[in-house]
Amino acid sequence: SFTLAIVGRPNVGKSTLFNRLVGKRLALVDDQPGVTRDLREGEARLGDLRFTVIDTAGLEEATDESLQGRMRRLTERAVEMADVCLFVIDARTGVTPTDEVFAEILRKKSAHVLLAANKAEGRAGESGLLEAYSLGLGEPLALSAEHGEGMADLLQALIPLADAHQEQAVEDAPRTDVDIEDDEVELPDWTPTRARPLQVAVVGRPNAGKSTLINRILGEERLLTGPEAGITRDSISLTLDWEGTPVRLFDTAGMRKKAKVQDKLEKLSVADGLRAVKFAEVVVVLLDAGIPFEQQDLRIADLAEREGRAVVVAVNKWDLETEKQEKLRDLKAEFERLLPQLKGAPLVTVSAMTGRGLDRLHAAIVKAHEVWNRRVTTAQLNRWLGEMVEAHPPPAPGGRRIKLRYATQAKTRPPGFVVMCSSPDKIPESYSRYLVNGLREDFDMPGTPIRLWMRGQG
Numbered sequence: 001s002f003t004l005a006i007v008g009r010p011n012v013g014k015s016t017l018f019n020r021l022v023g024k025r026l027a028l029v030d031d032q033p034g035v036t037r038d039l040r041e042g043e044a045r046l047g048d049l050r051f052t053v054i055d056t057a058g059l060e061e062a063t064d065e066s067l068q069g070r071m072r073r074l075t076e077r078a079v080e081m082a083d084v085c086l087f088v089i090d091a092r093t094g095v096t097p098t099d100e101v102f103a104e105i106l107r108k109k110s111a112h113v114l115l116a117a118n119k120a121e122g123r124a125g126e127s128g129l130l131e132a133y134s135l136g137l138g139e140p141l142a143l144s145a146e147h148g149e150g151m152a153d154l155l156q157a158l159i160p161l162a163d164a165h166q167e168q169a170v171e172d173a174p175r176t177d178v179d180i181e182d183d184e185v186e187l188p189d190w191t192p193t194r195a196r197p198l199q200v201a202v203v204g205r206p207n208a209g210k211s212t213l214i215n216r217i218l219g220e221e222r223l224l225t226g227p228e229a230g231i232t233r234d235s236i237s238l239t240l241d242w243e244g245t246p247v248r249l250f251d252t253a254g255m256r257k258k259a260k261v262q263d264k265l266e267k268l269s270v271a272d273g274l275r276a277v278k279f280a281e282v283v284v285v286l287l288d289a290g291i292p293f294e295q296q297d298l299r300i301a302d303l304a305e306r307e308g309r310a311v312v313v314a315v316n317k318w319d320l321e322t323e324k325q326e327k328l329r330d331l332k333a334e335f336e337r338l339l340p341q342l343k344g345a346p347l348v349t350v351s352a353m354t355g356r357g358l359d360r361l362h363a364a365i366v367k368a369h370e371v372w373n374r375r376v377t378t379a380q381l382n383r384w385l386g387e388m389v390e391a392h393p394p395p396a397p398g399g400r401r402i403k404l405r406y407a408t409q410a411k412t413r414p415p416g417f418v419v420m421c422s423s424p425d426k427i428p429e430s431y432s433r434y435l436v437n438g439l440r441e442d443f444d445m446p447g448t449p450i451r452l453w454m455r456g457q458g
Ligand code: GDP
Pocket: 204, 205, 206, 207, 208, 209, 210, 211, 212, 213, 253, 256, 316, 317, 318, 319, 320, 350, 351, 352, 353, 354
């Protein structure tokens, strides 16, 4: 099955994390001579995900003079055995020279590295967490193995890696043995033979046509798992095969029927929409062509962006429009003016009633999801960064030009990039925007938020 190795220098909390993941299930100590004596192995369960976890615990007893060599040897062995390495640093201490040695080994040897800053409970870990970016291993997960914090984030980070892993173990009766502390995060539902369905929330004002849209999609497609209420407390979701793509649709309209008073209804529908946004990968903001961009629509679209979701704007009831071309032009202009933060998000016109445009909506959702997961190589990024700087150099406050040293993609879902530079505080907002727009256009990433962090070195 899928194997995760926990690596890192002594005392960062690897064993605590190991114990938390493995719980009461006995750790198997493999006594094969000279092979895994210093490695502990156990069966971990996090949410519905089951995997093997290896801990380089033997390090804790290493004597000083032998530490470096043993550490390297053990880590390399763990890396060889693992599909994914979880590299743990201490958020309170920050990045140490020994951590850098590890980062170096992992960059060279491991296909997949997740970075975790442990002991991150409270505020004492914040600076260490930021420092962790400088290791060039992507976005650090903030964990507290001791207190069980960040386990939901760890799960979310492991899911795509487990998805990619063919022989991922699925249990018939998955029940979590590990406390997922953030109760907002919903456990993924697993289907052994297919990729996890794409999680889509359809949000919009009451009467925008959400129910009609979902019914129309259902009417045309094969229902896989039947409508099931209560996956989240007051949203309804459906899993179906939509033109060959397994899709889980969160229908926020279900609440409507329960609310009697119109203004209570408005409130509920916002709260409900907000919740759906948190679960979704792609958010479809459904507008009524007759009354588009109402306050409520803007709020939810803005929230989707802030939550880092891919966004597709769908304009419904298009069958009622007569001057379609003119209307579309106006809509696009309004969109740009009212939702500049969603620049690049696709705008699709549909009729939930007739079914027109649903194929384009499907294509836009799939594309937005793909872009949201996009990974750009460091080589590509740095070639690009060089060109951007040449075309438009950063400012030179006080006569000293800010240097942009290199860029790396820190995360996906949504894509996030770190640019290492001198004086990150002096980069004006307009220059960051220039870089973000450049990333979006040059790497063709419409429909997703793009995050950018400017960081100083060391
Ligand atoms: P919800 O509150 O967002 O779920 O909206 P509903 O799906 O209940 O739709 C509200 C009203 O708009 C209903 O009367 C629908 O028949 C109507 N409606 C929905 N989609 C369309 C459409 O594409 N064209 C037209 N003409 N009417 C629609």
